[in-house]
Amino acid sequence: MELFIFLLSGIIGLLHLVIMGLEMFAPMEKQAKTFDMPHEFVVQKNAQIALKNMGIYNGSLGLVMLVSLFLFQGDIRLKVLLLLNLFVVIVGLYGGKTVTKSIYLIQALPAIITALLILLQLV
Template sequence: MLATILAWIVGIEHLGIMVLEIWASPKQQAKAFGLSNDYTQQPEARISMANQGIYNGMLGLLIIATTWLFGGTIQLQVWALLLLFIIVVAFYGGLTVGKKVWIMQLLPAVLAEGAVLAVWLG
């Protein structure tokens, strides 16, 4: 149950990131991601952020959909793989964007991954 709750938290978080990256105003994006307003208002930046949003949204959707698409060990394996993707990307994001990414994205994914692995391997 804990593994499911933590996986869902990560999934919902990534759907929220998608909303910010695709539909938020440039001002909201600048505030949320620690960017300048000048940057987030550029058409190229808006397109890039929306593209990132699709990736984040699909990860979030897949994590949540895994609840209904798979059961048992396969469900845990899919969650473990998706969470590992997030861990790698969030680790890199913390190095390149800022340490806030480690708290907001890496930590929840690591906790969820730990819970999933404990159930799967335990």
């Protein structure tokens, strides 16, 4: 089961790097479509600053999740992954509520499943 947990955590980490790329580097048309935002909003300077700021956070979270797969061992690795996946759950639930419902499925649900598997493994 640990291998499955590591695989899911790795996918979630990579997903957050992809989200970072979309938030920071994607064309504005792609950002508007992906994040279900009006194009007129996305082209505003302050909206771009906010998107890039969110991108830094998503990229950092994804990178830390991926690095933790190699940096830690045993129960410590599982506990760190649990913490990081719980962060993703919180971010995913908030994003699903405030941005677009698809975030529930794309971000929150995989992290919930992974966190539950980690809890089962630690018990």
